[in-house]
Amino acid sequence: MTDTPRIPYDVTDLGQAAEGVRRIEWADREMPVLRLIRERFEREQPLKGMRIGACLHVTTETANLMRTLKAGGAEVHLAASNPLSTQDWTAAALVSEYGISTYARRGEDNSVYYSHLRTVADTHPVLTMDDGCDLVSLLHKERPDQIPEILAGTEETTTGVIRLRAMAADGALRFPVVAVNEADTKHLFDNRYGTGQSTIDGLLRATNILLAGRNVVVAGYGWVGRGIASRMSGHGAHVAIVEVDPIRAIEALMDGYQVMTVGQAAPWGDVFVTATGNVNVFRREHFETMRDGAIMANSGHFDAELDLPALRAMAEGHIRDVRPNVQEFEIGGKRLHLVAEGRLVNLGAAEGHPAAVMDLSFANQALAAEYVAKHHQELEAQVYVVPKAIDAEVARLKLASMGIVLDQMTEQQLEYVSSWQHGT
Numbered sequence: 001m002t003d004t005p006r007i008p009y010d011v012t013d014l015g016q017a018a019e020g021v022r023r024i025e026w027a028d029r030e031m032p033v034l035r036l037i038r039e040r041f042e043r044e045q046p047l048k049g050m051r052i053g054a055c056l057h058v059t060t061e062t063a064n065l066m067r068t069l070k071a072g073g074a075e076v077h078l079a080a081s082n083p084l085s086t087q088d089w090t091a092a093a094l095v096s097e098y099g100i101s102t103y104a105r106r107g108e109d110n111s112v113y114y115s116h117l118r119t120v121a122d123t124h125p126v127l128t129m130d131d132g133c134d135l136v137s138l139l140h141k142e143r144p145d146q147i148p149e150i151l152a153g154t155e156e157t158t159t160g161v162i163r164l165r166a167m168a169a170d171g172a173l174r175f176p177v178v179a180v181n182e183a184d185t186k187h188l189f190d191n192r193y194g195t196g197q198s199t200i201d202g203l204l205r206a207t208n209i210l211l212a213g214r215n216v217v218v219a220g221y222g223w224v225g226r227g228i229a230s231r232m233s234g235h236g237a238h239v240a241i242v243e244v245d246p247i248r249a250i251e252a253l254m255d256g257y258q259v260m261t262v263g264q265a266a267p268w269g270d271v272f273v274t275a276t277g278n279v280n281v282f283r284r285e286h287f288e289t290m291r292d293g294a295i296m297a298n299s300g301h302f303d304a305e306l307d308l309p310a311l312r313a314m315a316e317g318h319i320r321d322v323r324p325n326v327q328e329f330e331i332g333g334k335r336l337h338l339v340a341e342g343r344l345v346n347l348g349a350a351e352g353h354p355a356a357v358m359d360l361s362f363a364n365q366a367l368a369a370e371y372v373a374k375h376h377q378e379l380e381a382q383v384y385v386v387p388k389a390i391d392a393e394v395a396r397l398k399l400a401s402m403g404i405v406l407d408q409m410t411e412q413q414l415e416y417v418s419s420w421q422h423g424t
């Protein structure tokens with residue numbers, strides 16, 4: 001039997017705490033940077049007395065961030081940032097093992113979701129930590145009297161940063177927010193290495209195909225597309241890139257890939273992955289020329305990169321599930337396949353980012369909280385990017401955790417690169 005915790009909470013089942021602890025500890029093994037920060041926080045207590053209101057996905061990785069903030073001396077209250085992403089075992093472990101007030105139940109409806117956010121707001125946080133700007137938005141709309149108590153906030157994702165920038169542009173944002181999403185050690189790892197690997201993970205879990213020797217088309221050669229292309233190529237696939245930006249296209253070509261138009265790629269490819277952030281990259285005319293057996297997946301944010309209404313209309317009455325997460329569309333005797341309904345394939349058919357990727361994102365969160373504790377008086381009500389020094393520190397700690405030591409410039413080199421007087 002679990003003792004009744006003495007902190008406020010609302011979770012589904014405290015009985016799942018032991019399972020949560022096992023999973024949180026497993027994730028922790030892959031999060032050495034956050035662990036190094038946690039150890040320093042324990043010694044230095046940089047967040048002592050700070051009340052943090054967090055609205056994040058309640059996952060094992062987030063649990064390790066919460067542990068780090070608590071180790072730094074903060075009092076933390078956590079609500080879910082999405083009703084469906086909560087892991088009930090993690091929520092249970094946070095409450096009964098780690099003593100962190102958590103308000104999150106997987107599948108909670110909208111009214112419970114917002115009541116949890118209000119409970120966090122009731123604790124009068126001085127720092128907000130958001131993933132999608134819901135807490136900041138609620139405080140601005142419903143608790144204007146609390147705003148003067150708030151030193152600053154941090155924001156995890158692109159969507160949240162877009163909302164915050166819109167608030168700042170309207171003059172509506174009333175406290176400073178640090179955009180963790182903008183750190184290089186966040187988007188570089190997350191979009192390129194995290195999505196690159198987990199997209200392939202999702203595709204393989206769903207289809208179990210052999211990639212070696214296959215023609216793979218990647219639409220978009222941005223951070224995500226580069227990661228997918230390099231991992232596909234590593235599996236022995238022939239990779240072609242579809243791009244609209246000439247610089248990205250020439251980069252793809254110099255990286256050793258073929259570059260094609262969508263029209264050229266459609267009859268060439270065996271597998272198609274979209275990562276453009278755009279709509280209807282593959283459309284009716286392309287589905288018409290694709291080969292029998294072609295497989296399509298999307299790793300962009302919305303399920304709009306493939307023209308699914310057209311695909312469904314073309315195969316009306318001839319659509320069936322052939323494996324979990326794989327739908328077959330029969331069009332004139334030819335079979336086309338769609339993975340994870342065209343939604344983010346790495347989340348729909350796999351487990352999203354590995355903990356090692358979240359390690360860097362959440363290291364930025366923890367250091368941003370420390371930065372706010374030290375520098376809030378210098379900050380104004382606007383959106384700040386993560387200071388370069390924090391970004392560099394996260395990269396340095398990651399290298400240190402892998403036992404890699406970085407070179408340093410000699411005195412002579414430092415003088416050389418900072419002087420304009422040296423010539424040929």
Ligand SMILES: NC(=O)c1ccc[n+]([C@@H]2O[C@H](COP(=O)([O-])OP(=O)(O)OC[C@H]3O[C@@H](n4cnc5c(N)ncnc54)[C@H](O)[C@@H]3O)[C@@H](O)[C@H]2O)c1
Binds near residue numbers: 248281300
């Ligand atoms: N699956 C995930 O977990 C995950 C993680 C991070 C980002 N994303 C999403 O992936 C998408 C791409 O992110 P990114 O960081 O690579 O963005 P990015 O802006 O770096 O790259 C997008 C690329 O797509 C190209 N493009 C745009 N329209 C195109 C078209 N019609 N045809 C071909 N190419 C086109 C652009 O020129 C650009 O080079 C976004 O929707 C982003 O939200 C998903």
